Structures are given as C-alpha cells and as structure tokens.
Amino acid sequence: MFKFCRLHFLLLLGPILTVILGQKLTSIAATDISLPNNRPTYWLEIRQFRSQVTYQPVKNRSRSARIGDRLQKIGDRITTAKLAEATLVFDDGIGSVKVTEDTILQIKRMQTTPSGGRITLLSVPKGLARLQIRRFKNTSSRLQIQTPAGVAGVRGTEFGVGVDSTGKTLVATYSGMVTATAQGKTVNVNPGFFSVIIPGQPPTNPQPIEKEICLNVQTLTEVDTDKARLIAQVKPSSMVFVDGQSVPTSKEGKFEIQAPINSDRRVSVSVRNPGGEEKTYLLKVGLDPWRFYRQGNISQAEQIFRQQLQEDEKNADALLGLGYIAYRRNNLPLAQQRFEQALGANSNHVDAQIGLARIALRQSDPKPEELKRIEDLLLQQIKQQPDNLDYWILLGYVTQKQGNLLLAAERFQEVLNRSPNDLDGLIGLGLVKLNQQNKVEALALLEKAAKQTNDPGRLAEIQTYIDRAK
Secondary structure, eight states: OEEEEEEOOOOOBOSSBOEESSSOOOOOOTTOOOOOOOOOOOOEEEEEEESOEEEEOTTSOOEEOOTTOEEOSTTOEEEEOTTOEEEEEETTSSEEEEEOSSOEEEEEEEEEOTTSOEEEEEEOSSEEEEEEEOOOSSTTOEEEEEETTEEEEESSEEEEEEEOTTOOEEEEOSSSEEEEEETTEEEEEOTTEEEEEOTTSOOOOOEEOOSEEEEEEEEEEEEETTEEEEEEEEOTTOEEEETTEEEOOOTTSEEEEEEEOOTTSEEEEEEEOTTSOEEEEEEEOOOOHHHHHHTTOHHHHHHHHHHHHHHOTTOHHHHHHHHHHHHHTTOHHHHHHHHHHHHHHOTTOHHHHHHHHHHHHTSSSOOHHHHHHHHHHHHHHHHHOTTOHHHHHHHHHHHHHTTOHHHHHHHHHHHHHHOTTOHHHHHHHHHHHHHTTOHHHHHHHHHHHHTTOOOHHHHHHHHHHHHHHO
16 A cells, blocks of 8 residues: 655564574573572662653562662562653673663563572563673673563673564574574574564574565555554564554564544554664544445545545545445446446456446346346355345345245345344345235335335335335
8 A cells, every 4th residue: 555664773682592692502491491599689770761660679569660779689670651761780780771662671580600600581571672781701691581482592792672462572683693493493593684483483584684664554444433444564573553552463564453543533653673763653544435325424425435536546446436326326327337447447346246236136127147147246255255234135136036036035034034124135025025925024024124214215115115015
C-alpha cells in the first residue's frame, strides 16, 4: 500500500548468545549455571532517568525511582513506563545498562566466585535494554541476560536485548561473533548480521542488518468509528508499538492488528530498532464507505467511493461499491457496467462476479447454463464462507429460477435457521411457498418480513407479494 523508511545506526542485540571477543568460543545454556553460594557485594545503581520509572526492591513495596537506588538482591527490579528510560551503572565501572520505555529489568542472580570474579544474571522479560560492557579482567566473571527465548552471555562488548510481547527475541551482532541456539539448532551470527528467535522455534538463518527503520503498510481500513484494521511489515530486527503498546511480529516482521483511531482519525505506530532509535508514524485513516452503505446512508457512501475512484481509477472496491449503489437504485445497466469494470481491475474479484449474478437473476428468463454457472460460483464461495447468508439467499433464488422449489425452500430455510428474522430469507421462503400454492405459510412469512423493515421501497415490494397471497 505505502512504505515509510528512515536511516538509523544499528547496534547489537542478543537473546541466546555466545560472544567471541578474541577468545575461545564458549557456549552458555540457560539451564546449566553452576554458581557458588557467596553473597553479592556489588550492585547496579540508577544514575539517571526520565519520566515515570518504578523501583521495586524485593519484599518491599514499589515506589518512584530515585537517583542512587540500587539493584543488588535477587528480585530487585525497575520498570519504565511509556516515554520513560533509565541508565544504571555497575559499581566497579565495568559497564552500564540503559533501559528504554515499557521495559522490565530484574536481578535474577548476583554471585562472587572464589577467585573474585562476578557472575550476574539479569532478566529482561519485555522491552529493550542496551548494555556497554568492557572485557572482564577476571576470566571467571560472567554477565548474562535472560529473556523468554533464552540467555545472552557477555564477556565484554556493546549490545542490546529486545523482547516483544510474545517473547520473540532478536540476535544482531555488531562486533565479535555470536551463536544463537534454540530447539537444538545453533547458527553463527557474524558481525553485521542478525537472527530471529521465536519461543518454541529454532533461530532463523542470519540476515544482513539494514541500517534503516521502515514501515510498509499493506492495509489500513476502518472497521468501526474508533478502530482500524492495520496490516503492515517492518524490518525483522525492529520492534513495533501501536498506541504505545507492544505488537508481536512474525519472523519476517509482519503484523496485523485492530488499532485505535485517535481524534484526528490517525493511528500511531512506532518502530524501534535494536539500538533504541525510534520513528513514529501517524497514519491517516479514511472513512469506510461500506459502513455508510450498510447503515443506509447511500449518498455519503457514494461520495467516498467517487473520491476513491478519483485517486485511483482502477480501484476495484470503489467500482464495486458504485455498482451496488446503482443496483440498489434499480439502474441495472449502470450496475452491470460498474461490476464489469471492477472485474477488469481485478479479474478474481468474487464480489463483482456475485454482483453480475444478481443482475442475471433479475432477468425474466435467464439461460440454464448461466444459472448453472452462478450456482457453481455460489457453492464454491459457501464452502469458503459457510456463514455468509447473502450467498445462501442468492443460491435459493438461483434454485428457484431453475424450478427446483423443494431445494430452494431448503436453502432459504438454511438462512432462517441461522438468522430467524432475516428479511431476505423470509421473503425468499415466502415466495417459494407462494409458488407451491401454500398461501397460508406464504402469508405468515411475508407478514413477518414486513415487520423487519421500515424501508418504504422494501415494504411496497413485500405488500405486492402479500396481495398475491391473499
């Protein structure tokens, strides 16, 4: 549909990692961490933050964070709200941790080894944390970051951990080399490449990191006055937030969501790369003409369809809409022209084919081969959409035109079984009963149909049938 891009500098991201920094490759597993029982004598301290950051020491109530607050016990954590961020530093100056908005950072383990090394396990269940860590002088030191997909093992580098709402984690290497392991599969992620790990699946094959933020919008349509259906795609290494809420993406970066529409009729979508760079898009949502059509506001629907056609003369959906408006106004030649134009723009447009089928059924004596073609089309669509009552109603009229009144009655009854007060279902079955000379049942069905509508045109149509039944 449309695409947005913005260049950015990309840093390192990692979930299940083994880092090579001029030393032997060492694999790290989340379930195999052998630690001594020494009590920790070090900490992570909040040095700066902005906006709403919550500090929660273990076994204590949470409160607003303050400069100097320390994470030093198992379970201590901080949480950043929307638009918030915080920077923490290790007490020995070995490095720092920067957490962005909507992120949780928690201490899972802090231990001192017999040789004086430090083993630290941090947890990032959601959000994005960026670390700058110097190479450890003590070879027994280890820093690990745990995510829902695995563990990142670090011995000195700059990297980030990004986790979306489903636990999907990214491994992207900026320097050194990383291995990503999940579900028994290991891939080497060289500098300038990344791999995606979705919980329960093996890591993807590494792909080159692209230094840009992009949003490719495929569908953006109104589904209600305050909601829109958005289908889009971002770079696989990006995270997506709609109206401030994390949105899960596939390993290819695709996502689909019903997004809230703000007062300016826009949807807010933020795309963030692993380095924390972010771009926000305010997508304009147009009015849905079909909503006005269904509500009976035909003039408003027609105006929007015509505007869409001015923007794109081959807009099959707009041509279809104008075709149904002409059909509703009983202008069958214009309706047929619009449906044929819609098929010209999209030869597989089923609704345009259905529109032409409706026109064919309005003919006094349609050809048997045309009725058979329409019947086959409707049966094929019913297999795919068995709850589409419009297809069942049309199928009933086709069968009635073919002279098979018993089968026509069954098909109209199928509509009423699903929706007992369906106007067209009541009229269709009433006409079948009328043709079967069952005037008592026909009259009851038609009188019930008359109670389902206030449309003067439909009421006049029903009254002609009632007069025939009396």
